[in-house]
Amino acid sequence: MGSANGLTNGRGGHPLFSFGVITDVQYADIPNGHSFLGVPRFYRHSMLVLQRAVKSWNNNKNLNFAIHFGDIVDGKCPKDQSLNAVKKVVGEFENFKGPVYHMIGNHCLYNLPRDKLLPLLKIPNLDGSRAYYEFSPAPGYRFVLLDGYDISAIGWPHDHPKTLEALKFLRERNPNSDKNSPNGLEGLDRRFLMFNGAVGEEQMEWLDSVLRDATNMKQKVVVCCHLPLDPGASSQEPLLWNYDEVMDVIHRYDCVKVCLAGHDHEGGHSIDSHGIHHRVLEAALECPPGTDAFGYIEVYDNMLSLVGTDRMKSTNIHFNPY
């Protein structure tokens, strides 16, 4: 069923395009373990989840691309294996018959500095370090992939201005000697942790200009970031440090319909005060052997339909197409 403007609406119509999704593969060739808070993690099995995802995406035959929302290899990967582990996971993604778009997560940066990581993940980086970019898979849509570790205490050289800015930011907001600990922090302040980061000024200006351009071109925008951008879709600890500033920019326009993220392994879904859907995807790493967390998203003029497998919950995301 086509719409009056020639674009395709959900429910009965063909999608405009579709793409595969998976997040937090966090592979490492180490025995099963658990998170800092005791949640079981299956470092080797996550590779099998990825392999099943790629097989299923290829069998689907209708997927135009795939996105991994960051944390390709776990920080517990022995450091002399980091390079090969990243190459191994990237190699699995390359079995998908289409382009794969990556973004960086904290665990990527525990393994490799960004100058090594970005070329491996084929993140287009104009100046050798910038990890945010955009692409348009169809005339009416644009995808914006944010770098949530732009201002971060991980990934940049120790004396880099962005490392120093991040450390100062954390010192002023988190009094714990272990800056990964939220102990004593209240409410949303619990996000001021070393394993998170922020979008810097230049990236914020870039975001604003992309959204202005998309608005002029009457394009709808899907924003992707490793770190969640809405407290309704995530627990407090994993949020981007300056999620509120990023959302202020996004809320200046009507073009952003959906924000997708990883990092909070349990996943979540919310609709914010401006009607934007936030869907945090469930992690591959925390799938017990034999279970999965991946999916694909069909994109229409007025909705996105996430078809999830196992632990990744299917979600219909309806929005005003204008």
Ligand SMILES: Nc1ccn([C@@H]2O[C@H](COP(=O)(O)OP(=O)(O)OC[C@H](O)CO)[C@@H](O)[C@H]2O)c(=O)n1
């Ligand atoms: N209270 C804490 C929590 C964590 N850490 C250490 O920080 C590093 C990253 O933690 P991790 O849970 O592995 O991070 P993920 O990106 O996998 O997951 C995101 C969070 O779960 C979101 O809530 C790691 O070295 C931990 O040991 C810590 O020291 N203190």
